[in-house]
Amino acid sequence: MVEYRDWYRTQYWSEREGQPIRYIVIHDTEGPRDAALSWWSSPNNPYKSSAHDLVDASGVVWRCVPYDKAAHHVGGSHIPGFNQLDPKTGRYEPNANLITIGIELEYPAAPASPPWPQAQIDAAVEHVRELVRTYQIPRANVLRHMDIDPKNRNDPRNLDWEGFLNRVFPVVEQELERALRHSAWNAGGIPYNPEAAFASYAREHGLGNPETPEFDFTFDGQAYRGQGFSKAIIYARAGQWNQIKEVPW
Ligand SMILES: [Zn+2]
Structure with a gap:
């Protein structure tokens, strides 16, 4: 069982503007949990950044922004098929925050690259599994920050990504999903x-x-x-x- 803690202290979020949740984006904090949590509520944070949840090194999930709001975690990111670069503003529009859930994993700042704690990864897998079930998010829509902003971001670092996804979406479940999809198309x-x-x-x-x-x-x-x-x-x-x-x- 994952341990959850409510920490809804950040005001740094926006309305989703009617957009459905379609993606989950995984980050790492590049610093200790408490530094991230206080940064997301600091009046000195010029980016007004935040995330929905933070999974700390011990595996506790800190809930920071309700899922019906858009946390500020991928404002500069490009999601093909959803947004494109607006030459006037120099930003990707619409904002990728609108359709994503952002999950931060506590991890020390580079160049430190220790192995990820098992308890943390176990909790993150269970938490993301719950979210992909709730929001019907396919494997292809669970992304790393580095996947959608490769010029500026390289997080989460040092994480066995395929292994992580394979645990979130166990193989038997993927096969069932494939068989079901096949039958549903043919039934139509x-x-x-x-x-x-x-x-x-x-x-x-x-x-x-x-x-x-x-x-x-x-x-x-x-x-x-x-x-x-x-x-x-x-x-x-x-x-x-x-x-x-x-x-x-
Ligand atoms: Zn990130």
Whole structure:
């Protein structure tokens, strides 16, 4: 059982502006727990930074910002398919804070790189498992800060990331999820290809369920393939399966 402690003392959060929670981002504190907790409520914090929870080295989860609010933890980050660089402000808009939960893991500042305490990792795994169940977050949407702001961030450092994800999403659960997805698509009369770029794009971008099978069309002499999902139609030029675009219905 994870031990939780309420520490709702920071005012550094924003409204989610109606955006659903779609990602979890893991950080490390680069310093002791108490320094992080007081920084998030310090009037001298120019970034007004915060996180939803902090998992300390002993495995206690400190709750700092309610999940229905956007903590200030990934304001400079790029989540492909959600935000893009606004040349006017020099920032990624909309702000990645709006759709993420931020979890900080207590860890000493670089260059110290001790092994992570087992109790802390165990608690973090259990806590993140609870969150991915509650918010229906797929494995592809549990990210490290370094994954979405690689120029400026390298946290969480020294963490066996694949091992961590494998514990959050046990293999048997992943296989069950795959089998269920396959059956659900077929029950809807739409063939399912687990490797299909469109299916995984739609899942990662929260586009809802498939409304059409994949279909081919040509425009201006170019071959395209498309597929309709409940929230958008997506398409790509034949062969350019990594450049998927969305249009509204
Ligand atoms: Zn971070």
